Amino acid sequence: MRLGVRLITGLIVGISLLTFLFARYEVRAEKEALRHDLFTRVDAIGQSLQQSAEPLLLAHLGRRLQIAINELKTRQDLYGVAIFNADGKPLLVTPSLDGQLDVAPVVVSEAVGQNKSLPQTLNWHGSPMMIYAAPLHGHGEEGVIGALAIFADMQYIEAQKSEIWRQVVTHVLLQVLVIVAITLLIVRWTIIRPMARTAQYLRALRTGKSSPRPPEFRDNDNLFRPLAQEVSHLTKSLNAARASAAEEARLREAGESIWTAERLRVQVQNRLKDSALFVVSNREPYTHVRRGKSWEAVVPASGLVTALEPILCACNGTWIAHGSGDADRETVDEHDRLAVPPDEPQYTLRRVWLSKQEEAGYYFGFANEGLWPLCHIAHTRPTFRAEDWACYQEVNAKFAEAVLREMEGTVDPALLVQDYHFALLPRLVKEKRPDARVAIFWHIPWPNPEAFRICPWERELLDGLLGADLIGFHIQAHCNNFLETIDKALECRIEWDSFAVNRHHHLTVVKPFPISVACNGNGAEGAVEAKASASLYLERASLLKQHGVEAAFMGIGVERVDYTKGILERFLALERFFDKYPEYRGRFTFVQVAAPSRTRIRRYQDLCDEIHRRAEEINWKFESGKWKPIVLLERHHSHEEIASYYRCADLCLVTSLHDGMNLVAKEFVAAREDDRGVLILSGFTGAARELRDALLVNPYDIEQMAEAIRYALEMDSAEREARMARMRRAVRENNIYRWAADLIAELSDIRIEKSVATGIE
Ligand code: G6P
Numbered sequence: 001m002r003l004g005v006r007l008i009t010g011l012i013v014g015i016s017l018l019t020f021l022f023a024r025y026e027v028r029a030e031k032e033a034l035r036h037d038l039f040t041r042v043d044a045i046g047q048s049l050q051q052s053a054e055p056l057l058l059a060h061l062g063r064r065l066q067i068a069i070n071e072l073k074t075r076q077d078l079y080g081v082a083i084f085n086a087d088g089k090p091l092l093v094t095p096s097l098d099g100q101l102d103v104a105p106v107v108v109s110e111a112v113g114q115n116k117s118l119p120q121t122l123n124w125h126g127s128p129m130m131i132y133a134a135p136l137h138g139h140g141e142e143g144v145i146g147a148l149a150i151f152a153d154m155q156y157i158e159a160q161k162s163e164i165w166r167q168v169v170t171h172v173l174l175q176v177l178v179i180v181a182i183t184l185l186i187v188r189w190t191i192i193r194p195m196a197r198t199a200q201y202l203r204a205l206r207t208g209k210s211s212p213r214p215p216e217f218r219d220n221d222n223l224f225r226p227l228a229q230e231v232s233h234l235t236k237s238l239n240a241a242r243a244s245a246a247e248e249a250r251l252r253e254a255g256e257s258i259w260t261a262e263r264l265r266v267q268v269q270n271r272l273k274d275s276a277l278f279v280v281s282n283r284e285p286y287t288h289v290r291r292g293k294s295w296e297a298v299v300p301a302s303g304l305v306t307a308l309e310p311i312l313c314a315c316n317g318t319w320i321a322h323g324s325g326d327a328d329r330e331t332v333d334e335h336d337r338l339a340v341p342p343d344e345p346q347y348t349l350r351r352v353w354l355s356k357q358e359e360a361g362y363y364f365g366f367a368n369e370g371l372w373p374l375c376h377i378a379h380t381r382p383t384f385r386a387e388d389w390a391c392y393q394e395v396n397a398k399f400a401e402a403v404l405r406e407m408e409g410t411v412d413p414a415l416l417v418q419d420y421h422f423a424l425l426p427r428l429v430k431e432k433r434p435d436a437r438v439a440i441f442w443h444i445p446w447p448n449p450e451a452f453r454i455c456p457w458e459r460e461l462l463d464g465l466l467g468a469d470l471i472g473f474h475i476q477a478h479c480n481n482f483l484e485t486i487d488k489a490l491e492c493r494i495e496w497d498s499f500a501v502n503r504h505h506h507l508t509v510v511k512p513f514p515i516s517v518a519c520n521g522n523g524a525e526g527a528v529e530a531k532a533s534a535s536l537y538l539e540r541a542s543l544l545k546q547h548g549v550e551a552a553f554m555g556i557g558v559e560r561v562d563y564t565k566g567i568l569e570r571f572l573a574l575e576r577f578f579d580k581y582p583e584y585r586g587r588f589t590f591v592q593v594a595a596p597s598r599t600r601i602r603r604y605q606d607l608c609d610e611i612h613r614r615a616e617e618i619n620w621k622f623e624s625g626k627w628k629p630i631v632l633l634e635r636h637h638s639h640e641e642i643a644s645y646y647r648c649a650d651l652c653l654v655t656s657l658h659d660g661m662n663l664v665a666k667e668f669v670a671a672r673e674d675d676r677g678v679l680i681l682s683g684f685t686g687a688a689r690e691l692r693d694a695l696l697v698n699p700y701d702i703e704q705m706a707e708a709i710r711y712a713l714e715m716d717s718a719e720r721e722a723r724m725a726r727m728r729r730a731v732r733e734n735n736i737y738r739w740a741a742d743l744i745a746e747l748s749d750i751r752i753e754k755s756v757a758t759g760i761e
Contacts, residue, residue: 069148584623595635646672
């Protein structure tokens with residue numbers, strides 16, 4: 001209220017002051033104009049009187065002159081007229097001036113002295129008066145023989161002035177009234193109302209009595225945009241904190257020890273204490289992409305961000321990654337850093353820039369045409385080129401340099417390197433910073449020693465990796481493969497009982513950490529309450545309708561277009577299924593989300609084309625009316641978009657030919673809060689080790705996969721729910737927070753060999 005009173009008082013004072021100054025100026029100008037007008041009039045009268053008075057005065061015709069001035073007084077709107085001799089003695093005056101002219105006004109003697117007409121304004125017996133004096137001349141040498149004076153009353157000018165002031169005051173009052181009324185209305189509608197709604201919303205949010213609707217601010221309302229953003233952040237933070245507190249309480253109550261983001265945060269702080277934490281990955285957690293004249297921060301669809309972000313937020317760490325967005329350079333400071341998440345900065349993202357040539361050699365070439373097929377063994381020949389290897393070395397060195405610069409001034413830093421893009425990084429960092437605890441997590445499979453031997457730079461890669469104190473894989477089998485590869489390729493001692501490699505007095509522990517998704521007590525984080533099956537049915541129908549399809553059952557597959565994912569094998573299985581079970585034609589549709597990936601590589605382009613062609617062929621073979629067997633969505637989809645497909649699909653197909661873990665399988669399980677939906681899962685995925693209740697298939701066995709689809713669609717609900725419930729428990733217990741917590745715990749337990757660090761044996 002006080003704000004309103006201050007606003008209105010300010011307005012009144014401001015408007016009044018301005019109007020007053022303006023009125024003063026106007027009154028002055030008006031007064032000046034009237035005075036000038038009066039003078040012009042009196043001057044004209046004076047000149048004509050001068051001409052008629054001079055001969056009469058010379059002829060001593062005083063009586064006629066008296067008559068003339070009397071007449072002039074009555075004809076004109078004048079106060080009086082007087083004739084003086086050269087000494088200023090009054091000779092003749094109009095009756096109005098009788099007894100008032102004992103002494104001539106100063107202006108008369110001045111007019112005589114200067115021999116010219118002059119005006120004077122003065123207060124004449126209580127009234128404002130203009131006196132106009134003009135000299136009267138004799139013959140030739142006689143010069144000035146007297147003067148005439150015309151007295152003009154100026155009272156009407158004063159009256160006019162008062163009238164202007166009166167009008168101004170009235171206007172000011174009216175304006176103030178109107179402006180105050182309009183201001184009050186505007187303030188009420190645009191400030192008080194939204195404020196009151198915001199307050200009401202925040203109160204409801206605080207008390208948690210109902211789930212309030214957030215206040216709406218117009219998009220273009222700059223005044224409230226910062227407030228709206230803050231309210232939205234506050235809501236998110238409060239809801240997250242409440243959900244996490246509720247979850248913690250629920251878990252304590254149930255005696256469960258499930259990992260949550262909050263528990264991970266506490267653990268990271270306890271374990272790392274004052275050690276600065278650094279993460280390196282090729283993909284950055286936030287990419288800035290241009291949108292017209294502005295840009296937008298995009299979170300790439302990567303489980304890595306979900307996994308690592310809580311760790312970095314907990315200890316205000318630094319994430320070093322390749323700046324690949326087209327607006328990335330515009331959003332960093334002079335040290336190539338920026339604070340993220342953009343909405344609520346909690347850690348630092350340090351971007352490393354790569355030239356097109358570096359990216360081509362290191363990322364597309366060595367990492368994705370060499371190591372990726374080498375480790376997956378999915379019948380795509382790895383390509384190793386010397387120039388790609390040179391780029392890979394250069395880029396690893398470039399990242400190492402960036403890491404070392406970021407580590408400057410830190411004591412006992414901890415480094416988490418991610419993936420096959422940085423096999424050389426652990427050694428490069430450890431050589432310069434032996435006090436750092438270094439871990440690398442290999443997100444893809446590790447093949448058997450015979451397969452890995454294909455790589456011409458096998459020993460260099462292994463040596464780089466063994467610079468780390470800890471190497472993580474998804475499953476034990478990959479750890480075993482790795483140790484066997486080391487055993488065959490390098491001179492070192494392998495401690496099989498503790499799964500560690502001892503090389504040049506440095507110990508590297510090798511352990512499995514099965515990566516996962518953010519599934520805690522009630523499913524995927526942020527997931528909505530389990531929907532009733534009827535509403536899921538409607539949601540499914542509406543999803544299919546968006547693609548012009550009607551079907552009673554829906555399957556889902558979500559992949560980057562990659563030859564390791566077995567998408568073509570899956571299509572073959574679908575074709576076989578519709579051939580074998582025609583009763584499902586018109587009733588079951590499979591939606592394949594196929595996000596284009598690494599499209600600069602020929603093999604990936606060809607695969608995109610082939611998947612498109614095969615889907616069209618199968619659709620052409622079976623489609624009828626408003627139904628088709630495959631809906632192929634060839635673009636990147638957000639987590640939210642995919643979540644609705646997961647929630648209402650009858651089955652999910654994951655048919656990778658080989659996969660380190662496969663998070664789609666776990667995301668599908670995490671999304672099924674209704675305990676429905678069947679997962680058909682390739683046995684060649686890391687996930688198959690944990691999700692034993694999926695229908696496990698061999699993706700090369702088309703017949704088996706077709707049978708699995710039929711079995712999934714016909715599975716009775718009790719079995720379906722029991723399987724899903726068990727899988728959900730597995731994912732819940734081994735969620736992403738546990739993965740991160742185990743990794744951090746293992747890393748912080750590592751004993752840094754001070755003798756190596758200091759050079760003392
Ligand atoms: C694999 C890798 C990840 C990578 C993902 C996407 O899962 O292990 O590290 O983020 O593929 O690949 P991209 O090349 O697009 O980063």
